[in-house]
Structures are given as C-alpha cells and as structure tokens.
Amino acid sequence: MKTPSTLNTPNTPNNSEFSEYNLMDEKTIKSPQNIVYQKPRLMNDIPMHYCPGCGHSIVHKLVAEILDEMGIEEKTIGVCPVGCAVFAYRYLDIDWIEAAHGRAPACASALKRLWPEHLVFTYQGDGDLACIGTGETIQTLNRGENITVIFINNAIYGMTGGQMAPTTLMGMKTSTCPYGRQADLHGFPLKISDIAATLEGTCYVTRQAENTVGNIARAKKAIRQAFENSLQGRGSSLVEIVSTCSAGWKMTPVQSNQWLAENMLPYYPLGDLKNIKD
Amino acid sequence: MQKDNDILLLKGNEAIAHAAIRYGYDGFFGYPITPQSEILETLALLKPWETTGMVVLQSESEVASINMIYAGGGSGKCVLTSSSSVGVSLMQEVIPYMAICEVPGLIVSVQRGGPGLGTIQPSQSDYRQATCGGGNGDYHTIVLAPCSVQESCNMVGLAKELMMKWRTPVIILSDGSIGQMMEKCILPPYTPRRTDEEIRRQCPWATNGLGLKGRKPNVMTSLELDQALMEKRNRELQKKYARIQQEEVRAEHYHTEDAETLIVAFGSAARISMGAIDNLRQQGHKVGLLRPVTLWPFPEKEILELASRMKRIVVVELNEGQMLRDVQWASQFRCPIEFIGHSGGVIITPDEITRKISEMGKL
Numbered sequence: 001m002k003t004p005s006t007l008n009t010p011n012t013p014n015n016s017e018f019s020e021y022n023l024m025d026e027k028t029i030k031s032p033q034n035i036v037y038q039k040p041r042l043m044n045d046i047p048m049h050y051c052p053g054c055g056h057s058i059v060h061k062l063v064a065e066i067l068d069e070m071g072i073e074e075k076t077i078g079v080c081p082v083g084c085a086v087f088a089y090r091y092l093d094i095d096w097i098e099a100a101h102g103r104a105p106a107c108a109s110a111l112k113r114l115w116p117e118h119l120v121f122t123y124q125g126d127g128d129l130a131c132i133g134t135g136e137t138i139q140t141l142n143r144g145e146n147i148t149v150i151f152i153n154n155a156i157y158g159m160t161g162g163q164m165a166p167t168t169l170m171g172m173k174t175s176t177c178p179y180g181r182q183a184d185l186h187g188f189p190l191k192i193s194d195i196a197a198t199l200e201g202t203c204y205v206t207r208q209a210e211n212t213v214g215n216i217a218r219a220k221k222a223i224r225q226a227f228e229n230s231l232q233g234r235g236s237s238l239v240e241i242v243s244t245c246s247a248g249w250k251m252t253p254v255q256s257n258q259w260l261a262e263n264m265l266p267y268y269p270l271g272d273l274k275n276i277k278d
Numbered sequence: 279m280q281k282d283n284d285i286l287l288l289k290g291n292e293a294i295a296h297a298a299i300r301y302g303y304d305g306f307f308g309y310p311i312t313p314q315s316e317i318l319e320t321l322a323l324l325k326p327w328e329t330t331g332m333v334v335l336q337s338e339s340e341v342a343s344i345n346m347i348y349a350g351g352g353s354g355k356c357v358l359t360s361s362s363s364v365g366v367s368l369m370q371e372v373i374p375y376m377a378i379c380e381v382p383g384l385i386v387s388v389q390r391g392g393p394g395l396g397t398i399q400p401s402q403s404d405y406r407q408a409t410c411g412g413g414n415g416d417y418h419t420i421v422l423a424p425c426s427v428q429e430s431c432n433m434v435g436l437a438k439e440l441m442m443k444w445r446t447p448v449i450i451l452s453d454g455s456i457g458q459m460m461e462k463c464i465l466p467p468y469t470p471r472r473t474d475e476e477i478r479r480q481c482p483w484a485t486n487g488l489g490l491k492g493r494k495p496n497v498m499t500s501l502e503l504d505q506a507l508m509e510k511r512n513r514e515l516q517k518k519y520a521r522i523q524q525e526e527v528r529a530e531h532y533h534t535e536d537a538e539t540l541i542v543a544f545g546s547a548a549r550i551s552m553g554a555i556d557n558l559r560q561q562g563h564k565v566g567l568l569r570p571v572t573l574w575p576f577p578e579k580e581i582l583e584l585a586s587r588m589k590r591i592v593v594v595e596l597n598e599g600q601m602l603r604d605v606q607w608a609s610q611f612r613c614p615i616e617f618i619g620h621s622g623g624v625i626i627t628p629d630e631i632t633r634k635i636s637e638m639g640k641l
Contacts, residue, residue: 074490077353080499089497095485097352098499099345100372106342107349113333114305114355115486136345139338 040064042073042093049087051158053253055243056084058210059152060091062220063123066227067094076119077111079104081133083125084158102133105140108147112230119230121148126167127157130192134166137192144201144235148226151193151238154245155264162248166190169267174248189267193240197273203235205273209242209265211257218270234276242268284465290430291457293465294360294386294450295320297434298332302469303384304355305333307346309365312398313454314388317360330471344369344385348376351383351447352498354477354484356438360386362454363404364395370413373447377417378500378511380483380518382441382448384434385419389453391623399623400454402545402596408451409574409604416512418519420448420526421573423544427461435466442480444522451573453596455546455625528571529580533559537566539635540584542605543594544570546625551594553628558635565635573601578608585609590638594631595619 028034039045042064050057067073073094080088082101089096099107104122112120129137129151140147156174157163163176167189171180181189197205204226208219219241226237242264244256251259288296295317298306308318318336326332337343343359350357361369366387376383389404391397406412408421420440424430430452437448472480478488485496502508532552534540539558543551548569558565568584570577585591591613593602599617606615618634620626 074487076487077485079349086501089495089499093495095487095490095496096498097349097485098497098501099349100375103341103345103372106337106345109335109337109342110305110307110333110346110350110357111353113335114350114353114357118487135338136342139342 041068044091044093046090048091050084051247053244053246053256054084054158055152055154055210055241055245058216059123059150059219059241059243060088062216062223063150064092066220066224067092070224070227072119072231075115075117076121077115079107079111079120079122081122081124081128083128085123085125085152086159088123102128102131103136104128105133105136105145105147105149108149109140109143109145112145112147116146119148119227121150121227121230123150124152125158126151126153126155126165130166130190134192138195138199141196141236141238142199142201146230146233146235148223148230148237148239150223150226151240152243153240153268154243154248155189156245156248158245158248162245162250166192169263172263191268193238193273196238199236201236202238202274203276204229204237205240206238206275207240207242207268207270207273209260209270211242211244211260215270240268242270286463286465287460288427288463289316289458289460290424290427290452291316291388292320293427293431293463294434294452295324296463296465297431298358299324299326299330300466300468301435301438302330302356302471303332303358303434303438304471305335305346305350305357306359307335307337307343307350307357308359309337309340309343309361311340311362311365313390313400313457314360314362314386316457317386330468332471340365340368341371344372347383347385348372348379348381351376351381351441352379352484353486354481356382356442356472358384358386358434360388362388362390363392363401366404366407367412370407372413373419374411374413374415374417375500376447377419378415378515379498380445381498382445384437384441384448384450386450386452388457389451391621397623398454400456400458400546400596400625401621401623402453402547403598403600403621404451405573405595405597405600408449409576417515418522418574420444420446420522420575421451422448423451423571423573424456425545425549425569426456427459427463430456431463431465440526444518445483446518446522451545453546454623523575526572527575527577527579529577530569530571532567532569534566534568534584536564538564538589539566540588540591541565541567541594541631542570542581542591542601543567544573544601547594547596550626550628551631554631554635557628557632561632561636563635570601576604576608581605581608582610582612585612588613591615592635592638593617594626596626597621
C-alpha cells in the first residue's frame with residue numbers, strides 16, 4: 001500500500017504538525033495530477049432515485065464520461081424513456097427530451113434528421129424498447145437513422161414495481177407471472193438485439209453487461225464506438241446492456257450480479273452481434 | 279427557378295405542402311391516410327431537402343409522426359405533420375405532452391367521416407377532438423379552420439406565427455372537401471429557414487445543446503411527481519390560454535349587418551352556407567353568416583353580441599351538432615337556436631340549407 005509520502009505533492013507547505021505523515025491539504029489532494037478518479041463533469045451532484053445495486057447509475061456514469069471525453073455536449077441531445085430511467089435528465093447535464101412510453105426512437109429519428117451534425121441517442125429499458133415501442137425501435141433501426149440506442153435489459157419492469165417484461169426469462173417470477181414465466185401463458189423472452197442485427201439499417205449491434213469491472217469497461221468502449229458511428233453517419237447503433245434490478249428481482253446487489261451471470265448471460269450472451277466498421 | 283408569388287391551381291392538400299416549404303418549415307413527418315395523402319406526396323415530389331433544406335420523412339405511424347413533431351418542435355425547429363380522423367386519434371397520445379411542455383408544432387387534420395374507420399368522405403366530426411383536447415389533461419390547442427384552398431395555404435403561415443409566439447401545438451382543421459377540391463392559389467414568397475444561431479436566440483428553451491456551456495441544460499418533460507408543482511405548471515398553462523382567448527380570436531362575417539337569421543358555420547359548411555345565404559337573400563330572407571376562423575379560441579363574445587340582436591341562429595355543421603353546444607353556451611340562449619347537419623361523410627347542399635331555413639318560417 002502506498003504511503004502518503006509517495007504521492008505527488010507539489011508545493012506542499014512544510015507543516016511541522018503533520019510532517020511525520022506528510023499529510024496533504026484538501027486542495028493538494030484535489031490537484032489534477034493527484035486525481036485518479038472523480039465524478040464525471042457532466043453528472044449532477046444530487047442523490048439518485050435508483051435502488052441500491054441498480055445498473056442504471058453505472059451506465060449513466062459511462063455516458064457522462066464518454067460525452068465529456070468526446071467534448072460534444074453542446075451538440076448532443078438525449079432522449080429519455082418511460083421507466084426507471086425517466087429521470088435520466090436529472091443526472092446528466094445535457095439537453096434532454098423525455099419521450100412518451102416507447103417512442104424515444106421516433107423522437108430521435110426526427111432530432112437527428114433536423115440536427116444532422118448532432119449526436120442523438122436514446123436511453124431505454126426493455127419494456128419501453130422491446131414491448132410498447134417495438135414498432136418505433138424496429139422502424140428506426142431499419143431506416144438506418146444515424147442514432148445510438150442504449151438499451152438496458154434487466155428482464156423486468158422496474159419503475160412500476162416488478163412486472164413481467166418482454167425479456168423476462170422462462171420460469172422467472174414477477175408480480176404479473178408470480179408462478180414463473182410460462183410459454184403457453186406468456187410467450188417467450190424477446191431477443192430484440194438479435195432481430196436488430198438482421199436489419200440493413202444497423203451498423204453496430206452489441207450486447208454488453210455491467211455486472212463486473214471488466215464488463216463495465218467493455219460496455220463503455222461499446223457506447224463510445226456507437227456514438228462515433230452516429231456522428232460519422234454509419235447507420236443505427238444498438239448497445240444492449242444486460243443489467244441488474246435488485247429490487248425487482250428481490251435480491252441483494254451481490255446476489256443480483258451472480259444471478260445475472262448465471263441466468264441472464266446464458267440466454268443473452270455477450271458480444272457483438274454485428275459490427276460494420278466502414 | 280420558381281418565381282415568387284406563383285399562382286397555381288391546387289388541391290387544398292397540395293397548397294399546404296407548397297406553403298410549408300415556402301413559409302420556411304424545417305420538417306414534415308407524416309403517414310399516409312385518405313383524404314390527406316397529397317400533402318406527403320406533394321412534398322416528396324417537390325424535394326425541399328434539396329432546396330430549402332426542409333426534412334420530409336414518411337413515418338411508420340401517426341404515433342411516430344406526432345412524437346417526431348414533439349421532439350423536433352422541442353428542439354426549436356418549426357415542424358408539421360398531417361393526418362385524418364382515425365390517424366389524428368392516434369396522435370392524441372402526445373399532443374398533451376406538447377401542450378404542457380409548451381412545444382410548438384403544427385398538426386393538419388383533414389377530417390373524414392367517423393367514428394372509427396368511418397368513410398373517406400368529408401366530415402367535420404372531429405370538432406370536439408380538436409377543440410376539447412382529445413388527449414389527457416387540462417389543455418387546449420389553437421384550432422384554425424380554413425374554408426378554401428387559399429386559406430389552407432395562408433393558415434400554414436399563420437400557424438407558424440401562432441405556434442412560435444405562444445409555444446403551443448396548433449391544429450389546422452381542414453376536411454376532405456377543402457383538402458381535395460382544386461382552386462386558384464396564390465403561393466407566398468419563400469421565407470428562409472432559421473439558422474442555428476437564430477434558433478438559439480429565439481428559442482433559449484429548446485433542447486438542442488446549442489450554447490450549453492453557458493447555460494443550464496434544457497429539458498422537455500411533462501413528468502412532475504410533486505402534485506403541487508404539477509398544479510403550478512397547469513395554472514401557468516391556463517394563464518397562457520386566457521391570454522390566447524383575449525388576443526387570438528378570429529371570425530369572419532358575411533352579411534351580418536342587417537341579418538335577422540344568423541348562420542354559424544366553419545370550414546366547408548361555412549362555404550356551403552354562403553351559397554345558401556345568397557339564395558335566401560334573393561327570396562327576401564335577411565340571413566347572415568358568422569364563420570369562426572379560430573375554433574379555439576372560440577368567438578364567444580361575437581356570438582353573444584350577435585345573438586342579442588338576431589331572431590334566430592342556425593348552426594350548420596357536417597356532424598351531428600358539435601360546435602352547436604359551443605354556440606348555445608356562448609349565445610346564452612338569447613334567441614332560438616336551430617341545427618342543420620349531416621354526418622358520416624354526407625355533404626350538405628346549399629339547396630337543403632335554403633329549403634330548411636325557408637321552412638323555419640318567419641319569427
């Protein structure tokens with residue numbers, strides 16, 4: 001473990017009281033050369049409404065970091081969904097339009113056509129994107145609109161209290177399939193990204209997760225590539241992120257991460273479903 | 279190169295398409311439905327994206343169209359959509375979002391007979407859908423009712439002015455007969471589309487990222503979980519509506535000076551009624567017409583004033599009596615009120631109006 005004296009401490013006044021430990025004052029600690037991690041500049045400093053262990057806050061952070069790194073917040077428009085991420089606009093300091101349930105891709109289509117130089121992205125959950133908004137999703141991706149769709153798949157309706165989603169796994173219990181999802185009653189979990197990959201209009205369809213540090217790093221890379229595709233007009237990009245909903249799944253955050261790895265990933269395997277780079 | 283002030287023989291629908299380009303609209307988003315498909319078809323043929331830069335997109339549904347208008351208007355662009363009755367029903371999902379978020383946008387509603395799929399013939403049976411909301415919540419849209427091809431064209435310009443001035447959705451309530459009939463139309467000169475800089479200056483509320491580093495982020499949202507805040511937003515909206523009712527009422531008079539019988543009719547019913555009035559006047563009946571040009575705000579004061587000096591009011595509509603209720607209410611029943619109408623796509627004739635008013639006898 002590093003001792004304080006091994007850190008870079010320029011212009012630290014020689015304070016005899018603390019000289020034994022060579023402690024730094026707050027200003028020195030916060031000097032740019034000492035910062036190894038911080039809240040992204042584009043994230044608001046307010047409490048989030050997300051439950052402990054929720055995947056949304058992680059993905060919000062990734063989006064904020066990427067927009068900051070790309071330096072494009074003055075030509076970015078985000079479209080929020082209806083669902084838990086309805087309040088995304090509270091946390092990311094960019095211009096947002098909140099769409100009606102499922103309609104974010106339609107909103108984004110118009111925005112991108114009217115502002116062709118802008119980055120336009122939607123941020124949607126599974127109920128929003130793969131159920132009520134299936135029509136808008138498929139049509140937008142099939143038109144090859146130069147937008148990015150960030151798709152959080154946690155296999156449940158979180159905001160309304162844990163009802164069955166189009167992506168709910170077979171046998172999985174929710175408040176509207178309390179005995180577990182059954183094919184004869186509820187049909188099958190929808191792999192909408194697999195459908196998206198077959199559409200001529202998409203250039204990049206990938207499935208990522210946020211349950212481990214490594215997966216978060218890969219998810220960030222994927223979102224960055226999608227944003228670049230959108231700016232360069234390569235077609236539609238869809239980044240599915242398999243996520244946890246510990247409150248909806250009725251598990252602890254740690255259990256959720258394990259459950260995701262053991263149950264979600266076998267049905268929703270990670271990796272690129274399509275990646276056309278030119 | 280087209281000349282300014284071109285004079286063309288156009289359908290009402292085609293005139294709306296030409297007008298949208300010439301008045302400097304930034305985008306049209308629409309889905310085919312009879313009897314208004316010529317708007318999208320004409321725009322596709324005219325290719326304004328190559329000249330003015332106006333975007334034209336055939337959407338996947340009317341639900342998508344209205345969301346496109348919501349987002350486009352919310353980002354400060356001047357955009358429109360068009361549809362007909364059942365299609366406009368689908369749009370009701372998002373018109374309330376536009377109202378509460380104060381998003382400008384034009385919805386052209388070319389009515390056909392209903393309810394449901396109904397007919398493709400002209401009707402005015404969506405008066406209530408347009409003027410009484412149609413979507414959820416306490417809101418209004420400004421509703422303009424053209425009665426000719428020329429007025430259809432002009433109202434696209436007026437709608438742009440009103441929607442940007444009041445930050446509100448505006449409906450042009452046309453119908454299958456105004457949309458399909460051909461008349462001479464003097465098209466307006468080209469107004470350039472606004473530059474990004476002009477949009478940034480004129481629409482500081484818009485969600486387009488422009489100048490973000492020097493301001494707080496802009497957010498379009500109708501969601502307000504705190505009920506007291508939601509009521510506050512509602513009350514602000516109502517204040518705006520009160521001002522619109524003060525300032526934007528428009529109505530046209532035809533032979534009302536000496537009239538004893540007043541016809542109140544809008545759009546194509548007003549046009550047909552004018553023919554009946556000419557017949558009735560030749561027969562010695564003193565009949566006049568008040569034509570509400572704005573259906574919301576409604577010309578309540580003018581109707582009250584006219585009702586006070588009329589012997590009879592006859593409301594003529596291509597429906598089963600929708601504006602009739604507004605006329606009864608506005609007139610405070612200061613004179614007897616009769617109704618003549620047809621619905622389901624059946625068009626009334628001047629002769630029928632003439633005969634029915636003659637039969638009503640002297641008062």
